[in-house]
Amino acid sequence: MSEFDSALKIFAQESEQLLQDMESALLTLESDPNDSETINSLFRAMHTIKGSAGLFGFNPIIAFTHEAESVLDKVRNGERHIDAGLISVLLDSKDHTTKLVDHCLNCPDAPLPDDLAATSSLLIERLTGKSQAHTLQSSDSLSPLHSEGGGxxxxxxxxxxxxxxxxxxxxxxxxxxxxxxxxxxxxxxxxxxxxxxxxxxxxxxxxxxxxxxxxxxxxxxxxxxxxxxxxxxxxxxxxxxxxxxxxxxxxxxxxxxxxxxxxxxxxxxxxxxxxxxxxxxxxxxxxxxxxxxxxxxxxxxxxxxxxxxxxxxxxxxxxxxxxxxxxxxxxxxxESNYIRVDAGKLGHLINLVGELVISSAAMNLIVDRHGLSDAGDVAASMNSLVNAIRDTALELRMVQIGETFSRFRRVVRDVSNELGKEIELKIYGGETELDKTVVEKINDPLTHLIRNSLDHGIESPEQRLAAGKPAQGSVQLNAYHESGHIVIQIADDGAGLNSEKIVAKAIANGLIKPDHGLTQQEIYNLIFAAGLSTKEQATNLSGRGVGMDVVKKNIEALRGSVSIDSTPGEGTTISIQLPLTLAIIDGFMVGTNETRYIIPLNMVAECIEMDSRECEINEVEHYINLRGHALPYLRLGDYFHSPKTENAKKRESVVVVKFGQDKAGFVVDALHGEHQTVIKPLGKIFEKLKYITGATVLGDGNVALILDVQGLIETAINKRKKNAALPA
Amino acid sequence: MSNLIRKETGGNALAVQEQVGQYLTFLVDKESFAISILDVKEIIEIANITRVPLTPDYIHGVINLRGNVVPVIDLSARLKHRCAEVSKRSCIVLVEVEVAEGAQFIGMLVDEVREILEISPANIQPAPDFGTDIRTEFIQAMARVDEVFIILLAINKVLSLEELSQLGRIADSRGNQFSEQD
The missing domain is CATH 3.30.70.260 (ACT domain)
Known part of the structure; x- marks a missing residue:
């Protein structure tokens, strides 16, 4: 890449960041118009973009940002007051600048398209039209003072x-x-x-x-x-x-x-x-x-x-x-300070750490096999170092979710204006960290869910007042860690889901039969089915019934899950569970039929020896009696391979796994213990398998498959239901 | 195996002329097949293969290729619906398949790798409409070498990811079958 190209790349990144900052600054100003530091940052954003654009000779950007800069300069000097009108013009100007930057980067030699040029002049008019009046005013009031001071x-x-x-x-x-x-x-x-x-x-x-x-x-x-x-x-x-x-x-x-x-x-x-x-x-x-x-x-x-x-x-x-x-x-x-690093380099580092983890496992294996006790100490200390390096390397890619969250303030503002609703966005847990790759991919689903909450969830101010609620609705974005996962919640205080409507629609669409017998929870989950929207009238925001299924699919592609909870009249809460990282996990290795599988360790609740006092199996009704609780189970060997004959069964163990609210027991032949698992994608061929999420390379060079606990728990629960329904 | 390639590709500079193409020939269930040498990334010895449960016969499993997990397709099962018997001579021919997200490596399990042949276009004929026991869309063309016909495989059809990834359904139905049994 030539130096010029990389400079352009930096320009693109820098302006994106600055414009993003500008947007959040503008939104802050809406609630606190006198914050001088924020006004300064607005000015700096425009000023810096103008300056950088000047380096490349991007004249349309210079011309436009210059005007915006002048206006902001006046605001900064107190010559002009910042009000809602000016903020919305500035927001539009920010969007316009983004378009200008895109245009200049993509086709630097092409002249500015007419529509962009027209928007430019229109916005400049809106920006300066008022400001000229203000300047006149201010000079009117100032100049006498000066002349009085005179000579x-x-x-x-x-x-x-x-x-x-x-x-x-x-x-x-x-x-x-x-x-x-x-x-x-x-x-x-x-x-x-x-x-x-x-x-x-x-x-x-x-x-x-x-x-x-x-x-x-x-x-x-x-x-x-x-x-x-x-x-x-x-x-x-x-x-x-x-x-x-x-x-x-x-x-x-x-x-x-x-x-x-x-x-x-x-x-x-x-x-x-x-x-x-x-x-x-x-x-x-x-x-x-x-x-x-x-x-x-x-x-x-x-x-x-x-x-x-x-x-x-x-x-x-x-x-x-x-x-x-x-x-x-x-x-x-x-204090800490930051270094900007190319994401590609970080990705490479993480891959290398993955290889390091695999070869360190290989070394441990050999040390164990040959019983080298003196080498064992070195291996153990190296192992803990490798663990530390792995954790640190993964942390490098962790970013706070707050930035993603605050982008939605703009969405909420625009959408609520458009819908004529008063909606406030509350953000909690912005400091929660997760993998950058996850953050990037969660943006679209989140946008969709929030738009849904705004459009379908929150009622109009009149309806709200009639229902005895404050006219202003609120949408809450919340993020927190929970047992190796990150949970993102979108909660609104709107009308809640109307389960009757959902059922009616689902029956009309042939998704369920009239005698469905579904629980409330299962009914709510229907909204993630394709082609279901309960809003009678589709707006241009949402309501076309496409989207929620895509949201679910996107989240599942990240090895996450989504669930929904709603109270009529009080609101709806959508919870997204996501893994912290997509690269390396702590795994628990089990064996069955001479094959080894990995279960993500954070989903393992406990391991129990089969037929011990705590745990009895009921083959007829298909559950394990675990200290008095009925636990659905799955015999992994029988499910994956052919069922074994009775006398071939050796000592078996039960691994109790949990996912969200659900629990199940996996019956396996052997427990191999914890294993640092570098997740390798299985590729497109296997992407439709519901019981395998990926693979990993073991220390001995063999490949082990990583189980999709969620999918397998569902299978186990379904079996339990089916067998429980049988007459005993 | 790799020696074989190096020796033969020594003449590559001459063969770059468009008329003559180089093809790797191999045996699957006693029959000769060939693919263009340009599609072949590597030929590897058969090593430990991890089976993926509840997949159709033509998915032989996955292998570890220098730290990456690569699926292996049993060509015999895919072409002839008869599972391959793994012997000392069995090999995995590694090819690259283009998918939307980039290239993906796929291994093809074959019974034996034969040689690299130079075949001129004059000796290549279109596939017959009938007369073979494998699906006609898998055949790109027929090549006549020493009065014997060799099938040139259409790799993108044989290893069509869209088709191979339909295995989920098969697995589901099989999984349910088991659950009915126990």
Whole structure:
């Protein structure tokens, strides 16, 4: 991949992240419009995207983000109030920017399609139309103040700009005056001192050379960056130094104090961030420093000193910044920081760890077989190291689910507006971690379930008030860990499921017979069947009866399960159970008919010897009497292979497994104990098998199959039902 | 086995011309079949095979190929509906099948790998409509070599994942059968 391509990739990632941040910032602002840090982050998002787009010359993005940035700048400076209207325009602008970025990345050379261009100008109008009015207002109210202050504003409130034009400036087409004229548009030029120290004697003077140096006393509210931008074109032909007004020092000091620790970095960067310096100033100083280092004439001065010498920033600001830097250095040492890593590299690492786990198992096997007691110690310690490496490697891929959750705030907001309902999204357990691959795949099913809750679950405000509930409905997203799984719950306080409607519809669709005899729970689960929607009228959100079956399928593809619980009038709760990771699990190895199988350890409740006092088998009614409880069972050997003759049966054991609420016993010939299981996919051929979820490679190089406990428990329960129904 | 390939593919540079194709021939239930050498990834000795329960006969099982789990199809069962008898000469011919999610390796259990033949298109004829005891769609063409006909297999049909993955239903019905019995 060329450097340019990888830069583009970074741009794509960065803008996606920034736009995502922007969206959540906007949504935060809705509830807390005065949060200055959030407003700043909005501004930064637009600003950074504009800057990066500039690197690649993506003009449509620059043009659009520039306008949005200006508006946000005004909001930041308090010139414009942020209200619901502006937030929704900004949300649209965010979406539009996403489209622009996509367009520019996919077909960088193609002109902007008409519809995008039209949206651009429309949004700019919506963004700036109001803002222009605001600016006029603000300048109306501000300008008299300034003119009152009139002539006697002291130097303390003024910028000091010094422009030392180089001799070639005129030849290169620079007109010093035009810059001064343009500068006036930003503020008031209080005084201009012109001098020409390098002016040669009359005879030697070249009329085409420029000998002019200016010192300008300038009054303006503009930022240093903006003022510097005035002289952008002259940068090559002119030494520009802009010293902020002394009155700004206090502001800078405050900003430094308030600076987020995450942003404390190099001195130059810090000063640029608070606006005391521009990147150009810093680069200039750095070049000087590097030069001094090379020539070795005088001792190299620290960058702060150089900056003060160059008259671009005042001494106190530098000192304060240095102090802050020192403070945070100590703090950062204790705090964590992050590294961005390519997901592919992580995947490779996890694969390698998987291989490591397999070969470590192989080594243990050999050590055991040859009875090498001294090697045994080493093997044991290596084994525990491998375990630790495995856990750590898997943790690397763990991400908090909070980010995924907060994306739904937008969904809830948009959908509830569209439906004319008042709905609040409450998020709990956002810090719960799970595998990134799982997070990516759970997004679609979650979106669908939430839309369903919003559309079908929550009633309209009138209905809610009539039912004695608050007009505002709520949808809760909750995540927590439970016995090696993560549970994600979507709960609404809506009308609940209408089981009569579901039954009627299911009968009409031929899914069940009128004399179904289903429990309430089983009826609820019918909504995951294909082609069933109880909403009379399909909206464009949901209600077409496709989707819930897809949701179930997607979740099952992740080796998870979904269940639903509902109380009429009080709401519906959908729970999704997911495995923490898709790569490596702790397994429990059992053997039957000379074949070994793996059961995920977190699903094993206990192992009991068959025919012990605690446990008796009832072959007729097909259950195991486990300490007085009837437990459905499955004789794995008979189910998978051919039934054995009675006398071939050896000592058997029962492995009690649980999945969710269900329990069953698997009767096996041998228990081989715990086994670290690296899950290998079985491929498309076997994907329809309901009793095998994958395979793993054992230490001796053989393949063992991993049992699908959920599927097998169902089989066992069905058998139990069938046999229990038989007349005894 | 691998020696055989290396020796024969030495002449590969010449055979790149389109006229002459190289084919790997093997025996399945005493009959000769061939597939294009370009489809063959590897030939491996028969090792420990793990059976997958409740699958049709043509699924011989899965093997560990350098840490990856690869399914093995019993060609004899697939083509002739007679399970292969594994002998010393039995081999697994590894081929790659394209699926939506990328390539998947599949092993084919054969009774014996013979040789690599260069067959010119002149000697390749379309498949007959009848006269063989295997499904006609499995036959890509017939090749005449030394007055003997060899069947060129249509790998994508023989190893059609859509068809092979229908095994779930068979397994279900078989599973139920057992449950009826006990």
């Amino acid at each position: 006697d504003i002291s130097l303390d409130d003024s910028w000091l700009i010094s422009l030392d034009f180089k001799t070639d400036a005129l030849r290169n087409g620079m007109d010093p005056l035009s810059f001064l004229r343009y500068l006036k548009t930003l503020g008031e030029i209080k005084d201009v001192l012109t001098f020409f120290p390098d002016m040669p004697k009359d005879a030697e003077m070249d009329p085409e050379s420029c000998y002019l140096h200016f010192k300008i006393v300038f009054n303006s509210d503009a930022s240093k960056q903006t003022i510097e931008a005035v002289f952008e074109f002259a940068a090559d032909d002119c030494d520009i130094k802009i010293l902020p007004p002394n009155s700004k020092i206090d502001t800078y000091l405050q900003l430094l104090d308030a600076m987020d620790e995450n942003h404390v970095s190099l001195l130059g960067d810090m000063l640029v961030q608070i606006g005391a310096l521009t990147p150009n100033d810093v680069n200039h100083a750095l070049t000087n420093q590097a030069h001094a280092r090379q020539t070795d004439i005088e001792p190299v001065k620290p960058i702060g000193e150089i900056l003060v010498e160059q008259q671009v920033v005042q001494q106190p600001v530098v000192e304060q910044a240095l102090k802050k830097q020192e403070q945070t250095k100590q703090k950062i040492a204790t």
